[in-house]
Amino acid sequence: EVQLVESGGGLVQPGGSLRLSCAASGFAFSRSWMTWVRQVPGKGLEWVANINQDGSKIHYVDSVNGRFTISRDNAKNSLYLQMNSLRAEDTALYYCARDDSPGEGGVWYDAFDIWGQGTMVTVSS
């Protein structure tokens, strides 16, 4: 079965850390770009970070750059998000997603075709 399963969310105090995990199965994880997207309950979606197949290309949204680290372990079919110096505004449901990266005419597009169910992160004292 094709799936992504996130874990590691929870309640943490401001300034604290959490490490989210995303376990992949049923598709070629090692050949896929992967992405983290978050959503404050009742609000819109926010792209957080992505990583290419071998971890050599990584991008972050400005608000988490320097505090969050995305990584992957292809041997374990797993994606991670290490979150440090957490703030109240990081409170959200965090989704991992596979980017199928279809290419057309020499251009590679994002296409987040597989999503996990999300893991909730709450930053509060």
Next chain:
Amino acid sequence: AVQMTQSPSSLSASVGDRVTITCRASQGIRNELGWYQQKPGKAPKLLIYAASSLQSGVPSRFSGSGSGTDFTLTISSLQPDDFATYYCLQDYNYPRTFGQGTKVEIE
């Protein structure tokens, strides 16, 4: 960052209606845009990528168009399963940015 502005923020429609949602980018993004559908309590679902390419398994009543700064998602005949929130996402540059969403409700 490229700002994505969707309109309307919400709309009411009936089954069978033709529905159009617009997404405008703050700068030209070629055709590097996708559309996602999200239902309450569920993860988003990919509908369209590259502005107009229908994702496998998505009903043909969904279509996308546009290039540059102006994009459209059209549902040709709204079905009960289509009541949801729709988001555009630009993948022209980093950071990727979503529109604020359009909630499609039952009239």
